[in-house]
Amino acid sequence: MAEMIATRESFSKVLVELGAEDPNIIAMNADLSASTKTDAFEKRFPERFINAGIAECNMLGMAAGLAHCGKTVFASSFCMFASGRAFEIIRNSIAHTHANVKICASHAGLAVGEDGATHQSVEDLAIMRDIPGLKVLSPADDVSARKLIRAAAAEDGPFYIRLGRAAAPVVYPQDAEFEIGRAVTVKEGSCVTLISTGCMLETVIKAAEELAAEGVSARVLDMHSIKPIDEEAIVKAALETKGIVTVEDHSVIGGLGSAVAEVLCEKAPARLRRVGIKDCFGESGKPAQLYEKYGLTVKDVVAAAREILA
Secondary structure (H helix, E strand, O other): OOOEEOHHHHHHHHHHHHHHHOOOEEEEEOOOHHHHOOHHHHHHOHHHEEEOOOOHHHHHHHHHHHHOOOOEEEEEEEHHHHHHHOHHHHHHHHHOOOOOEEEEEEOEOHHHHHHOOOOOEOOHHHHHHOOOOOEEEOOOOHHHHHHHHHHHHHOOOOEEEEOOOOOEEOOOOOOOOOEOOEOEEEEOOOOEEEEEOHHHHHHHHHHHHHHHHOOOOEEEEEOOEEEOOOHHHHHHHHHHOOOEEEEEEEEOOOOHHHHHHHHHHHHOOOOEEEEEEOOOOOOOOOHHHHHHHHOOOHHHHHHHHHHHHO
8 A cells, every 4th residue: 555645744844854955945834834734844943934924915925025035935824825815925026026935835625625615725726827937836746745846946936836735645656756847657558648736646547547447548647747837748648649638636727627728729639628626616525525526536537538538
């Protein structure tokens, strides 16, 4: 059985490592350090940790100022509050000024579970990828999260990094390599392509296994980089397979599915099915129950692939 680690925990570990390596790194939180796991950084480097209180706009405004004073700032809150409450600050104070701020937002999507619709951010990828100059990442597991956060830390400029609350299976070996803007081909296939982002990778891998049992060869791509997106991998999939299924714990409007559709429309028209949340809010419940109700299960991915091949 695969080891289970939440990507917010991965963020916590790599943030402490980065803090030990670089004295210019500052961590900030909006009174949720125990939940976003920045409390580990606070304990290790209290002089470089700022709790802004329940004031996300203030936190990100301060983060922009610190970044323009030469600091690398990791600012953290829940996805709902980081992307929703603080949109204007991210747009004008961070992205527009190319501030070196890494917004590491946790508790994404329906996987938040019992916290309910108010805390289940199913719109954040759409909101964040629309901001000019802001790069958007959505890692699938512990290995990819740690390595992509390191890559973001090494690159000057603003990032939005989407992290999960629930433990996710570790899919990748420790020596796996990741590049911002490049999808990972998890599995080769010639019939249909399944593209996932974030915590949905395990679901997509299982769907590919079910399809293989039916004689269907499914390619699996992990699109951990939403912006910049890997147009080359999408076009290649469109030309080499009979169609594409996108899978995301996010609205089908504006997220991964929309980003892939934009590439296909302009560069390689192909059949597309989007598995995700269909223009509605979530509700309180166990993540598995919510995935069943909102159509984000293995069977839903398999059904979408069958539609492509019909």
